[in-house]
Amino acid sequence: MSLNARLIEEVAARRDDLVRLTQDLIAIPTLNPPGDNYLEICEYLDRRLSGAGFETQMIRAHGAPGDSDKYPRWNIIARREGARPRPCVHFNSHIDVVEVGHGWSVDPFAGVLKDGRVYGRGACDMKGGMAASIIAAEAFIAVCPGFDGAIEISGTADEESGGFGGVAYLAERGFFSPERVDHVIIPEPLNKDRICLGHRGVWWAEIETKGEIAHGSMPFLGDCAVRHMGAVMAEMEASLFPTLAARRTDMPVVPDGARASTLNINSIHGGEPEQAKDYTGLPSPCVPDRCRMVIDRRFLIEEDIGEVETEIRDLLETVRSGRPGFDYDIRELHRVLPTMTDRSAPVVGAVAQAVQQVFGRAADYVVSPGTYDQKHIDRIGRLKNCIAYGPGILDLAHKPDEYVGIDDMEQSAQVMALALLDLLGAPPVSSC
Numbered sequence: 001m002s003l004n005a006r007l008i009e010e011v012a013a014r015r016d017d018l019v020r021l022t023q024d025l026i027a028i029p030t031l032n033p034p035g036d037n038y039l040e041i042c043e044y045l046d047r048r049l050s051g052a053g054f055e056t057q058m059i060r061a062h063g064a065p066g067d068s069d070k071y072p073r074w075n076i077i078a079r080r081e082g083a084r085p086r087p088c089v090h091f092n093s094h095i096d097v098v099e100v101g102h103g104w105s106v107d108p109f110a111g112v113l114k115d116g117r118v119y120g121r122g123a124c125d126m127k128g129g130m131a132a133s134i135i136a137a138e139a140f141i142a143v144c145p146g147f148d149g150a151i152e153i154s155g156t157a158d159e160e161s162g163g164f165g166g167v168a169y170l171a172e173r174g175f176f177s178p179e180r181v182d183h184v185i186i187p188e189p190l191n192k193d194r195i196c197l198g199h200r201g202v203w204w205a206e207i208e209t210k211g212e213i214a215h216g217s218m219p220f221l222g223d224c225a226v227r228h229m230g231a232v233m234a235e236m237e238a239s240l241f242p243t244l245a246a247r248r249t250d251m252p253v254v255p256d257g258a259r260a261s262t263l264n265i266n267s268i269h270g271g272e273p274e275q276a277k278d279y280t281g282l283p284s285p286c287v288p289d290r291c292r293m294v295i296d297r298r299f300l301i302e303e304d305i306g307e308v309e310t311e312i313r314d315l316l317e318t319v320r321s322g323r324p325g326f327d328y329d330i331r332e333l334h335r336v337l338p339t340m341t342d343r344s345a346p347v348v349g350a351v352a353q354a355v356q357q358v359f360g361r362a363a364d365y366v367v368s369p370g371t372y373d374q375k376h377i378d379r380i381g382r383l384k385n386c387i388a389y390g391p392g393i394l395d396l397a398h399k400p401d402e403y404v405g406i407d408d409m410e411q412s413a414q415v416m417a418l419a420l421l422d423l424l425g426a427p428p429v430s431s432c
């Protein structure tokens, strides 16, 4: 039997283990915010991976945003050396999940099995993917104990809130540098036959329009900041939104609607603060003297971030030139450059070939509309040979009744195991 066939069989033989591992991970409710149970899940992974012969390190992101003694940002990195230290294939999964929300028909932390699926918060995003990568590594080591290179598996905090207490923290300390790691696979739920090369860029900003407070019965004595913001929105509708929608990209972003520049108005607030729900009185009559809007601009690899920013500033200046009394501030909140791994990168080729072997068809290449931890691996770690590949349907992420298909997990684990063989190589079959 070929090594490939043995690997595929070895993963299939671990199907029950794969399901149990996924259920165990779901049963540790690692909600973020606030960042619950990070230590518990890292200790669970420590036991599992130490048992499989990995050297493990637990690293707390001291001083990272969100880190406190009550909610420590724990991460785990496990490494299994083969015959040589290089090349190193690294599987990175985030351990956190988002809030449960309403509308569930099953217990979100029970790991309910139904219709060939495992249900739960984090099932597809991304505890199922993490379990698949662990099973893939364990199966590979069982079939090829004398493999070349090294395998790393990390469980990292806070991806859902920016990754600063997770991958960013570790990347700053060299854990994702080209001196240590050669290939990175992030098992986010991008579907079992798709390779995600990267993501669009992000520019968040807060725009504030200014006015003058006065009695609401005599608004002509004040200056209404909300009306000024209305003028900003009118200008966006007239000029900016059509321009952005027409700006298409060669990045294979999915879904198709995201294959253009987009802008979301995340929030808008003007006038006096909203009162608590138990306040039963009326509001007071005032002309609002400030109005704030938070915008979320997603941009393309063909766009320059400086031009993205200038475009918004120019729009505000256009409004100013046609509107007496208009005054504003703009403040950047967050920026991430777009990233896209080259299709000729070795990790892309290995996973594409493995997808072809397991599914009998070519892999699709996609780019994510939103960012994920690849941004830190690219910018801080300076590691370009990185993709997202994993089981699960992206649309189910963060929804009620989130699930991951067991067949999908098993097949993804087979793809990962074959990719390991391709990237690391193995000594002659006789010693495997």
Ligand SMILES: [Zn+2]
Pocket: 094, 125, 126, 159, 188, 189
């Ligand atoms: Zn995720």
